[in-house]
Amino acid sequence: MAASIRVRAVLNGEVAEVQTLIQHPMDTGLVKDAKGEVIPAHYIQQLTFTHKERTVFLADWGTAVSKDPYVKFAFKGAAKGDELKVSWVDNKGATDSLTATIQ
Amino acid sequence: MTASFGPLAHRRLFLKGAGLVALIGLGNAVLHATPVFAATNDNKYPEDAFKQKNAGEAIKALYGRDHEASDKIKLDAPEIAENGGVVPIAVTTSLPNVTSISFIVSENPFALAASYHIPEGTVPAVANRLKMAKTSSVIALVESGGKLYSATKEVKVTVGGCGG
Numbered sequence: 001m002a003a004s005i006r007v008r009a010v011l012n013g014e015v016a017e018v019q020t021l022i023q024h025p026m027d028t029g030l031v032k033d034a035k036g037e038v039i040p041a042h043y044i045q046q047l048t049f050t051h052k053e054r055t056v057f058l059a060d061w062g063t064a065v066s067k068d069p070y071v072k073f074a075f076k077g078a079a080k081g082d083e084l085k086v087s088w089v090d091n092k093g094a095t096d097s098l099t100a101t102i103q
Numbered sequence: 104m105t106a107s108f109g110p111l112a113h114r115r116l117f118l119k120g121a122g123l124v125a126l127i128g129l130g131n132a133v134l135h136a137t138p139v140f141a142a143t144n145d146n147k148y149p150e151d152a153f154k155q156k157n158a159g160e161a162i163k164a165l166y167g168r169d170h171e172a173s174d175k176i177k178l179d180a181p182e183i184a185e186n187g188g189v190v191p192i193a194v195t196t197s198l199p200n201v202t203s204i205s206f207i208v209s210e211n212p213f214a215l216a217a218s219y220h221i222p223e224g225t226v227p228a229v230a231n232r233l234k235m236a237k238t239s240s241v242i243a244l245v246e247s248g249g250k251l252y253s254a255t256k257e258v259k260v261t262v263g264g265c266g267g
Contacts, residue, residue, distance in 0.1 A: 028212070045148045046148055055222060057221070059219050060149055060220075061217050062217065064208055064217070064234045066232040067188065069231070070232050071229065072230040073219070073228065073229055074226040077224050
């Protein structure tokens, strides 16, 4: 279900600029629902970007990352048409991944 | 609390060890070809650091060392955040050999918000969106050349980001 990840990777000069938006509740475990019951913590812990078998960016996230997280970074050494693999794993062990093409 | 002592101590020991390996590695590129950023090449999720309630403890658990303020770090955050649930925060730095960038929101229930590994070849700049429970100082930490630098900014929050 790669539908949770949206990536835009664009080559700008010698750096590839990568913007990522992920659909995820990022529940902190500190909020109660309408019935007064605590909504259990549910959040992405790690988000990894791999280019040619190499990790180019790794995010460790806690519960303070906003719902539907957004992150932006840039790296060198990529060419147009290269593949960039994005994957995340959350605290419940759920994962998702997507392979984007650098434009 | 005793339960978390073991892994914490172990991690610190590991970090010390990794730092040593990095130092040796600099002089011995053949044996240690890739892990120049050995200290942050440990890709394990830093669970303990994320459990710490205050900024000092979180920084200690994550890096195990003190930080000093640096004017080479540019921390972009709004003066006033109307919605504490989504506060855009970005950092860029001109410091060399950056291996990681982390964000601390001091007044949040858990101080550490996010930590990013910056391998060689990746630009030392990150933009993300964080939750802020209330008005707080935001600390950007930049690990550069084995040292830890920081920039701090106060962000006023008018509506808290914890759904309460």
